[in-house]
Amino acid sequence: MAEQFLEPVVENVYTLNLGPQHPSTHGVLRVVLDLDGEFIVRTDPVIGYGHRGHEKMGENRLYKQFMPNTSRMDYLSGMLYNHGYVLAVEKLAGIEVPERAKYIRVICSELNRISSHLLWFGTYVMDLGGFTPFLYAFDDREQILDILDRVSGSRLTYSYCRFGGVCQDLDSVFIDMTRAFLKRLRSRWSDYENLVTKNIIFIHRTRDVGVISLEQARQFGVTGPNLRACGVAFDMRRAEPYEVYDRLDFEIPVGTKGDALDRYYVRMIEMEQSCRIIEQALDQLPGGAFLNPKVPDRLRPPKGDLYFGFESARGQTGYYIVSDGSTMPYRLHVRVPSFGNLHVLVEAFQGTLLADAISTMGSVDLVIPEIDR
């Protein structure tokens, strides 16, 4: 008789609009949920509130003019998006980059990755009801924003990279600030561990919650830390090494089960690995030019198409650029990681409690303007 009660009662379904202004949706996302009691029976994410038409804009701009758009897609990892875009265009147009510039870009990108993960850490724990770690995380993140502000003049939308280098050289103050920051951040790991990682309430809210299997991840194109939590060590920095990543020693953390706790672990270890990358890059930082002065303002890449994949903070991102030999791209398509990371929730939410859905949604680290483009 007990099974009778577990059958979903279709006629008693309650439809709930989660968002578009709900604080735990992290951006303007609406999720239409059909609930049977407290259990979710159907999920339909509604996106597009922040659609700005970046791809259309890209077709009507010089290659150089599209640069500010890139950091406005994913505003939490703007440096990484800038970096990927200049790499794609440099590969398409065959531009030489000085060694020093490559290291500078890697250092700034990894700093940006840590700041993005720190923000995720703070807001995720706040979604689960812990307010204090949020303040700690934002305190640490503020240091990174100051460091990046010093070289790029901006806190979030950097536009720091240029075709053939970066717009400003690093100085000794930047290097000292970065080294001091790494020391400070490492002294914080034990605080985070005691506050959150070992917290029994946190563990109960995340363990075995929102499990994404490897098969689901493949079907929905899930990448980045969410994929690595399923146990696949697939990272664009290793799989298709760009810049100087092949000269740097770092590990790719992986999980086992693909639940929210695994995703948490993977991101926390990734931050420590980014610290290692920055340290090695600072040690190896060569002298010389930071910008190739021969790059023309109006680039005319040869005809043809190119796909460039790189690892942003949320996963595998790609620029697909088709050039017709003129000064503007014929087509510019961006593959964004949050697209698949959100779509998989349609299955991951199935049959879970509404409260667990909030935990799951926070754990996949969505940035909605990136999906909307």
Next chain:
Amino acid sequence: MGKVNDVLQRFRGMPEGGTIVKDDAYKAGIAFSMQVPAERLREVAAVLNEMECYLESMAALDFQDTFEIVYHFNCFEPRSRFALRVLCGHDEAVPTVSDIFKTAMWQEREVHEFFGIRFADNPDLRPLLLPEDTDEHPLRKTFGKVNAYRRREEIYG
């Protein structure tokens, strides 16, 4: 480079498989690209699903003479991205792969709203990013400000 070579071998042996362009130096970010006739797309996608590849990205292009849809696949191994190219006329439909790769459901919705390309048998073609009552296809080269509208051979020729 293991799996991508298996995929390549598999397609080499297929009768009337499309033209394959190999790129050993990975210059355009792909190991090879293959032009697939629209009516064989589902067959090819089923093989790729069986070989555990994933659909990374799907981008459409508007040319004067035709639409082109570029499917980028990848398979969790270093340097293993490859592309399928499907051409379809401006008033033709493309078979859906949304029942083979689940991510294609949203990708096809996106291509459909921005280009007006119909995907036969896709059960859900509501607009994804645009408002639900929209009747324009903004990424077509006949909409809004357009820099150039070319024929396909002008770029790949």
